[in-house]
Amino acid sequence: MSVSSKVLPMRTEEDLMIVRQTVKAWMIEQEFSLLEQTKLVTAISEIGRNALVYGGGGSALLEQLLENCRVGIRVTIEDQGPGIADIEQALQDAYSTGNGLGFGLSGAKRLVMDFDICSKPGQGTRIKMTVWN
Amino acid sequence: MIIDNISRIADIITRHQESILNDWLHEQLVALSARQDLISESNLRLQSTELLSLFVPACNTGSLSDITQPEWAFVLDFLNKISSSRAILGFSPSETATFIFSLKQPLFDCLRQELNSDAEVLVDELWIATVLLDKLGLYTTEVFQKSREEIIRRQQRDMLELSTPVVKLWDGILAVPLIGTLDSIRTQVVMETLLQSIVDTGSHIAILDITGVPIVDTMIAQNLLKTVAAARLMGSECIICGIRPQIAQTMVHLGVAFGDVVTKATLSDALAYAFRRINRAVIQQVAHD
Numbered sequence: 578m579s580v581s582s583k584v585l586p587m588r589t590e591e592d593l594m595i596v597r598q599t600v601k602a603w604m605i606e607q608e609f610s611l612l613e614q615t616k617l618v619t620a621i622s623e624i625g626r627n628a629l630v631y632g633g634g635g636s637a638l639l640e641q642l643l644e645n646c647r648v649g650i651r652v653t654i655e656d657q658g659p660g661i662a663d664i665e666q667a668l669q670d671a672y673s674t675g676n677g678l679g680f681g682l683s684g685a686k687r688l689v690m691d692f693d694i695c696s697k698p699g700q701g702t703r704i705k706m707t708v709w710n
Numbered sequence: 711m712i713i714d715n716i717s718r719i720a721d722i723i724t725r726h727q728e729s730i731l732n733d734w735l736h737e738q739l740v741a742l743s744a745r746q747d748l749i750s751e752s753n754l755r756l757q758s759t760e761l762l763s764l765f766v767p768a769c770n771t772g773s774l775s776d777i778t779q780p781e782w783a784f785v786l787d788f789l790n791k792i793s794s795s796r797a798i799l800g801f802s803p804s805e806t807a808t809f810i811f812s813l814k815q816p817l818f819d820c821l822r823q824e825l826n827s828d829a830e831v832l833v834d835e836l837w838i839a840t841v842l843l844d845k846l847g848l849y850t851t852e853v854f855q856k857s858r859e860e861i862i863r864r865q866q867r868d869m870l871e872l873s874t875p876v877v878k879l880w881d882g883i884l885a886v887p888l889i890g891t892l893d894s895i896r897t898q899v900v901m902e903t904l905l906q907s908i909v910d911t912g913s914h915i916a917i918l919d920i921t922g923v924p925i926v927d928t929m930i931a932q933n934l935l936k937t938v939a940a941a942r943l944m945g946s947e948c949i950i951c952g953i954r955p956q957i958a959q960t961m962v963h964l965g966v967a968f969g970d971v972v973t974k975a976t977l978s979d980a981l982a983y984a985f986r987r988i989n990r991a992v993i994q995q996v997a998h999d
């Protein structure tokens with residue numbers, strides 16, 4: 578169950594910084610460990626930058642979750658860019674169509690507890706990442 | 711209609727130059743009353759006199775509706791100078807636009823006096839004057855905006871340079887304390903400053919201290935590696951230090967590493983390693999009594 582939520586723009590590096598800072602503040606409030614904070618914030622950095630670079634910008638939905646007395650945070654980043662034709666390939670380590678290292682997508686998936694990607698050519702990309710404390 | 715005829719504005723200004731100038735100056739001083747620290751009355755008078763002296767010849771050519779015509783070039787040039795200097799002096803946009811807009815009242819007063827016998831001509835001339843001054847006023851705000859943006863860009867760049875100092879720790883050993891996010895602009899600045907310092911000091915070791923970098927994502931890792939590669943080409947070895955435990959673990963999950971670059975937990979570990987590399991040792995002196 579989502580107890581509170583916030584939609585933020587994801588159009589510039591500054592927007593990405595604000596999303597990172599907002600999530601970091603929530604995680605401190607919910608007493609996530611420093612490691613969990615760093616992992617999620619880094620994953621947001623990767624997925625957010627992909628949305629900026631490949632998706633031409635979009636938005637981020639931040640949700641504070643509560644389920645069976647457990648608190649969590651879900652970050653959904655979406656763009657209306659070209660989408661990803663072969664998700665499996667994009668999720669491979671060291672695969673990049675740009676001049677990146679190609680570890681952003683696959684790395685972000687490893688950094689969070691739940692990773693959900695939804696992307697179709699021509700329909701943009703939506704990635705949902707969830708962590709629980 | 712006088713649109714096709716020569717407007718009488720230039721002629722009227724010439725004949726009433728003195729009173730228009732005084733009234734205009736008065737209007738400006740009232741509008742800027744709180745900001746007398748920014749500009750002196752004598753300076754305002756000089757600027758106003760000069761503008762009128764450029765304004766009249768431009769009006770005389772007849773194209774009062776189009777300030778992009780070449781005859782307006784001198785006026786625009788002058789307004790450009792005034793606006794950018796006001797941006798630097800700390801005027802607000804409206805205080806800058808006041809220069810032009812406060813000319814309206816004195817000019818309209820004169821037009822009314824001179825043309826009171828012909829309402830139709832008066833309306834036409836007032837309309838021409840309003841449109842013209844609005845355009846010039848808008849031009850000053852546009853220039854002002856551009857100058858402000860330029861100033862901000864320069865300040866941001868200065869700040870970047872200030873916040874990425876390269877310090878000499880020892881003969882041949884440099885340290886670069888990095889703070890915040892290492893985006894591409896910042897990387898560029900760091901790289902330039904570091905490479906220049908390597909040349910200036912002939913250093914063989916550069917310590918990149920990332921204690922102040924909150925996260926290391928693929929972009930930051932890549933930018934650090936680029937900096938290391940550039941320093942290597944200049945014959946210097948880089949050491950990366952200040953990788954905090956949570957960042958080290960996150961990097962492992964992410965799958966990025968610093969390759970064959972030497973990494974140390976703390977700056978003092980890095981310095982100790984650097985001393986060994988340049989064959990120096992720190993020796994504890996035996997106490998004499």
Ligand SMILES: Nc1ncnc2c1ncn2[C@@H]1O[C@H](COP(=O)(O)OP(=O)(O)OP(=O)(O)O)[C@@H](O)[C@H]1O
Nearest residue numbers: 627631632667673674675677678679680681682928
């Ligand atoms: N939002 C997106 N829209 C379209 N394509 C994307 C999007 N995100 C990722 N991709 C595609 O997936 C590839 C892999 O992404 P990933 O983040 O792993 O690597 P990268 O961004 O190229 O490099 P790195 O993130 O390591 O700097 C990208 O090169 C790009 O082709």
Ligand SMILES: [Mg+2]
Nearest residue numbers: 627677681682
């Ligand atoms: Mg990426």
